Amino acid sequence: MPVKVTIFGAGSVVFSLALVKDMCLTEGLKGSKVCFMDINEESLDVVHRLAVRYAEDLGSDLTFERTLNREESLQDADFVINTATVSHNEYFMKRRRELAAEYGYFYGATGMPEYHNLQLMLDVAKDMEKICPDAWMLLAGNPVFAGTTLMTRETGVKVCGLCHGHYGYQGVARAIGLDPERVTWQAPGLNHNIWLTHFYYEGKDAYPVLDAWIKDKSEAFWEEREKAGKEISAQLSRSAILQYKMYGLMPIGDTPRRGGWWFHTDLETRKRWYGGAGGGDTPEGRDRILKGKEKKFQQMKSAAYDEKVRPVDLFGNKRSHEQHISIIDGLVNDNEGQFQVNVPNHGALPGIPDDVAVEVPAIVNMKGIQPVRVPPLPKKVLLECIYPEWLGMERTLEALLSGDMSMMLFGVLESHQTRSYEQAQEMLDALLHIEPNEPMAHIEDINDHYTWPKNW
């Protein structure tokens, strides 16, 4: 059945093209329309050109629109794939990290509650309520956990948050010599906070294989990679293994990238726990990623305007690992599948309130996105990992919805890197007055949104 899919924040070229590719390769979505929306005209043009020509390459009959106008993009949309962010712009993040470093915070760990991206998500969801109230929003931009919770609480829009962190189980399997294709797994939790509760290989518990690898091979694995100057993925880092030892379940995907504050206090500590140069979450590591992204965009841009380059040669003709289009196919054409989704809990993950977005497996077909009720996580994982994050998310949403500036200050005070009340005040003030980036113009000014309590 043909549908209209709006890709909001379409300027993420590689991601958008992966979605186009998946649509081209989905029989049941023939004749669909894709609308690209972004506020950056240059990348919008690049993605539009590549998409049109890629569809030609595959002989697909999709049609493509593009617009700079949010409301226009939402007209008649059946699905809105939302990747738009205000502050996850790499240059803005870099600037913010540098600013934080001036006040004594390593790698931007200031604790300031999220505002920009959540405000944008809420604005978009409210627009959807008016313009396309029956459309699904598939949320791809961060923060997925707080954003999915916020939009489903504050609007009637159907939201499903998606991430690819759960594929981390494959990295674990490969490292310990198991074929990921033959692994049966489950890793529920909150987005970026998921735990491998089930891990079977050809019908047998695979945790003993992991334990043997840790005991006999992990040290050699880390040393060898370090000698060879190779990076170690966070999924297989010393940090991940310590977290596994603490909780008895392997942390998956972005989970081991995070963990306790003590893994992230400075570069030396990062090197020790994540190996090599300290992984991607360091100023230098992120610069490398930023350069890679910039290079990639320049390649895309030349390809878009070079008639001799065919997009199929760049992107291939195999489906991506993104779940979005398969979920659309399931919902629209009853082409059933199992996915890892973020949706309001309503009992799927025991011990978490109903209106909090959890990351769980789901069956998707014409009946909808139907979460599988999973067994409870161990109490220790709830108390030390899940509930603290739930609480932080609730504080972030309450700060946003109440506009209470003292809750922003509390967030900075909560950062484990904050050493004094004055430091927190100064850091907050600097963050509130950071020079704006382009996307900020599209949401309310943070300084207008937040006010101090009376009598402050």
Added chain:
Amino acid sequence: MPVKVTIFGAGSVVFSLALVKDMCLTEGLKGSKVCFMDINEESLDVVHRLAVRYAEDLGSDLTFERTLNREESLQDADFVINTATVSHNEYFMKRRRELAAEYGYFYGATGMPEYHNLQLMLDVAKDMEKICPDAWMLLAGNPVFAGTTLMTRETGVKVCGLCHGHYGYQGVARAIGLDPERVTWQAPGLNHNIWLTHFYYEGKDAYPVLDAWIKDKSEAFWEEREKAGKEISAQLSRSAILQYKMYGLMPIGDTPRRGGWWFHTDLETRKRWYGGAGGGDTPEGRDRILKGKEKKFQQMKSAAYDEKVRPVDLFGNKRSHEQHISIIDGLVNDNEGQFQVNVPNHGALPGIPDDVAVEVPAIVNMKGIQPVRVPPLPKKVLLECIYPEWLGMERTLEALLSGDMSMMLFGVLESHQTRSYEQAQEMLDALLHIEPNEPMAHIEDINDHYTWPKNW
């Protein structure tokens, strides 16, 4: 109606004598028996002698027993007033603070979850289940919040936690020129975490009077006291007023003594927020308190053995402010009263689980201790003050019940004063191997109780 009241940890002489006094002055408890239990024979003898002679002074017909044996003390008890603690022994606390200072922690803020006192409480409650299953335990020893929750979850014993922190509203009233007798108030929450939700003076909202005092008089009040070298009570400190500004409700009693980590990082910071020499919660402040207690005990001891001194001259003949005996009178003789109690929530304080002990007002009469359902606390107070403490308490209980050593380590890592993983490891190890004090011999060794997860 005559009852048997067991005072467990009776060696807290001043507190025990206050209870005896209240019993002597309660008509309905004529003919009752008081059993003093302690492991310290010297203070047990002092309290017993003083009690016998005090009852003579007032012509009361109470009878007194004393014992070093826990089980014996519980035989036929109708009420057990439990003040016993293992680690709140002042000398042990001092030693522990000194040890913590060696590892870089100011005033013992190591984050190690409570073990000793909770284990003792649980042991006593289990004994009560066997020996006097219908008796009430009135819990006076800390931690009241975790202890009341633990004992009511793990045993069938009726427990009511009591504290006097809520009288802090009187200090606020007096400071701003109001007669506490004419104040109508309410301050629910968790023990040591209570908030003045209602504050009326002669039928009018008294918060504007407090606001005017803060605006016009607080600075002069602090400066004048500091010039005169007088201590400022935590209830009226700069810290209390900042907390009030953050939350819109005045923190009461032990609440402003605590607040965020940033009030307690070092002596200079304490001086700034609590005035004078930094208040009681500093090494020097606590030493003063310790000396005062020691002096008081010596006075008690001489009085006990000096036939010329009559206890009534020391203790007077007015009822104390402790709630314990009035609560017993309410339960036994239907002499109804309103009290501030800590009991499992079951809906009294909205937003808190049923099986968590909350501090709320209660009507006490023959029907029992009946909590008043109070309005919800502001969301911000829940998210920034109440829920974090609830979570910490749950972690403490889970650590205790599971005996998982890595949860002890997590607690130390959670201290805002911890700077690195290694520091936490070393601090924990030192705390586990601190030289034992006498009461420790009466509970399981912490090093036997806790074990590391397998594969650690």
